[in-house]
Amino acid sequence: MVKIKICGLKEEEDIMFLNDFPLDYMGFIMYPKSPRYVSDKLKKLLFLVKKAKKVVVFVNPSYEEVKNALDLGADLIQLHGEETPQFGKKIGLERIIKVFKIKDNLFDFKELSLWKNAYAILLDTYIKGLPGGTGRTFNWDIAKKVVSLGYKVFLAGGINPDNVLFAIKEVSPYAIDIASGVELYPGKKDPEKIKKLFDNLKMISC
Numbered sequence: 001m002v003k004i005k006i007c008g009l010k011e012e013e014d015i016m017f018l019n020d021f022p023l024d025y026m027g028f029i030m031y032p033k034s035p036r037y038v039s040d041k042l043k044k045l046l047f048l049v050k051k052a053k054k055v056v057v058f059v060n061p062s063y064e065e066v067k068n069a070l071d072l073g074a075d076l077i078q079l080h081g082e083e084t085p086q087f088g089k090k091i092g093l094e095r096i097i098k099v100f101k102i103k104d105n106l107f108d109f110k111e112l113s114l115w116k117n118a119y120a121i122l123l124d125t126y127i128k129g130l131p132g133g134t135g136r137t138f139n140w141d142i143a144k145k146v147v148s149l150g151y152k153v154f155l156a157g158g159i160n161p162d163n164v165l166f167a168i169k170e171v172s173p174y175a176i177d178i179a180s181g182v183e184l185y186p187g188k189k190d191p192e193k194i195k196k197l198f199d200n201l202k203m204i205s206c
């Protein structure tokens with residue numbers, strides 16, 4: 001069964017609402033330029049999560065920032081910038097979701113292989129000046145290839161309740177990652193879109 005991650009949580013009520021759904025991962029953005037940046041609320045928000053694994057998302061962080069998130073209870077660290085495999089090893093690759101952003105249908109399979117021992121690989125859409133939360137899909141042929149090579153793939157970028165079943169059928173990823181596709185506005189989740197997402201997902205579990 002495909003795993004589900006909802007990312008970009010910053011409101012307490014959204015976490016409490018999501019606690020009642022069969023959600024596998026919740027993601028928290030620690031990137032100051034994002035409208036989803038949780039800032040000093042991280043500890044409080046992580047504490048509210050009941051069952052889902054807690055993923056803290058950084059863009060080119062310092063080791064100290066990552067260590068602080070782990071000390072606050074993060075289960076996994078999502079590296080969404082240009083971090084090196086050496087940096088990942090220093091944290092512990094088993095705790096890293098490494099992001100690759102797909103640009104112009106190009107993909108560096110050699111660079112991918114350097115992260116083969118990471119917890120997972122997350123594939124997202126490249127948009128200049130926007131590190132994530134783009135709401136845009138990319139060429140899933142690349143994702144299919146990465147899946148076929150045996151990588152544990154989180155498929156991100158422009159997934160929403162309407163295209164989630166097609167994405168799962170097409171790519172067969174390990175997990176689906178959704179941020180803006182279930183929002184009312186950046187940083188605020190929409191309960192109706194979340195209900196629709198999980199209603200649609202029930203169709204593949206029947």
Ligand SMILES: O=C(O)c1ccccc1N[C@@H]1O[C@H](COP(=O)(O)O)[C@@H](O)[C@H]1O
Binds near residue numbers: 008027029034057
């Ligand atoms: O959401 C953000 O603002 C963000 C900022 C910095 C790094 C990553 C960010 N979000 C990640 O974007 C993808 C997919 O987003 P979407 O579903 O296309 O809106 C997801 O992995 C988030 O973790």
